[in-house]
Structures are given as C-alpha cells and as structure tokens.
Amino acid sequence: VQLQASGGGLVQSGGSLRLSCVASGLTLRNYAIGWFRQAPGKEREGVSCIDSGDSGEGSTRYADSVKGRFTASRDNAKNTVYLQMNDLKPDDSAVYYCGADFGVCYSSSWNRISWYDYWGQGTLVTVSS
Numbered sequence: 001v002q003l004q005a006s007g008g009g010l011v012q013s014g015g016s017l018r019l020s021c022v023a024s025g026l027t028l029r030n031y032a033i034g035w036f037r038q039a040p041g042k043e044r045e046g047v048s049c050i051d052s053g054d055s056g057e058g059s060t061r062y063a064d065s066v067k068g069r070f071t072a073s074r075d076n077a078k079n080t081v082y083l084q085m086n087d088l089k090p091d092d093s094a095v096y097y098c099g100a101d102f103g104v105c106y107s108s109s110w111n112r113i114s115w116y117d118y119w120g121q122g123t124l125v126t127v128s129s
Helices: none
Strands: 002-006 009-012 017-024 031-038 045-050 060-062 070-075 080-085 094-102 123-128
Touching (some): 017 031, 017 123, 045 070, 060 070, 080 094
Parallel strands (some): 009 123
Antiparallel strands (some): 002 017, 017 080, 031 094, 045 060, 070 080
16 A cells, blocks of 8 residues: 655745645545644644545545645545645645545544554645745
C-alpha cells in the first residue's frame, strides 16, 4: 500500500491550495482517509477525515481550526482524496500528511495518529502573511 500526498506550495494569506492523496495497493472506497499536519516544533494534528464510500459521498470531520475553510472529497476512479484549502492563514503552514484506515471516521479516533494503518509522505504548505 502506498499513499502519496502532493499539491503543497507557497501561497499568500487568504489564498487557496488543493492537496491530493493518491492511493495504490488498496481499494480506496473501503478506506477512510485522514489529513494531518505538523508544523515545526509542534505535534502532528488531525485536520480532516472523510469516510469510506463512493465518490462524492461520505461524511467528513474537521478540526475546529479549519471548519468552513477546508473541504475533503474523494474520487475513487482516480484513487484520490482531495483537501481543498481556502482562506489559508499563516497558522496553516505545515507539512500535510494523509493516512488511510479501513472503514469510517469515528468521532473518538479520527484524529488519532495510531488509528491509521497507512501513511504517505508529507507535502509542505507555506502560507505567507
């Protein structure tokens, strides 16, 4: 199983980026995909999670800090989960990672690193003020 995150870059405050997490070696529709981020000197934190399911479906969960600005979606035909990030702020600067776990995003565990079975390498997002 491999997960590959991409789409990071340098953007000004208020700008947008779309991250992609491409999965191989698993049937993506059966897996919940979580997005985490880690800023320098900080712990990795959960950003969002999208349930397993068909493209365009699946419940999502978000950290309070990104609600209303970030949107997770999936396209199973492309084996890809997206994280659309709008109205970016300097505090959003971090390395972003995607993780996969079989099933749904449980409220008690979706933002726990240990819950995920597979991880991809990170992609760097830098938001300038």
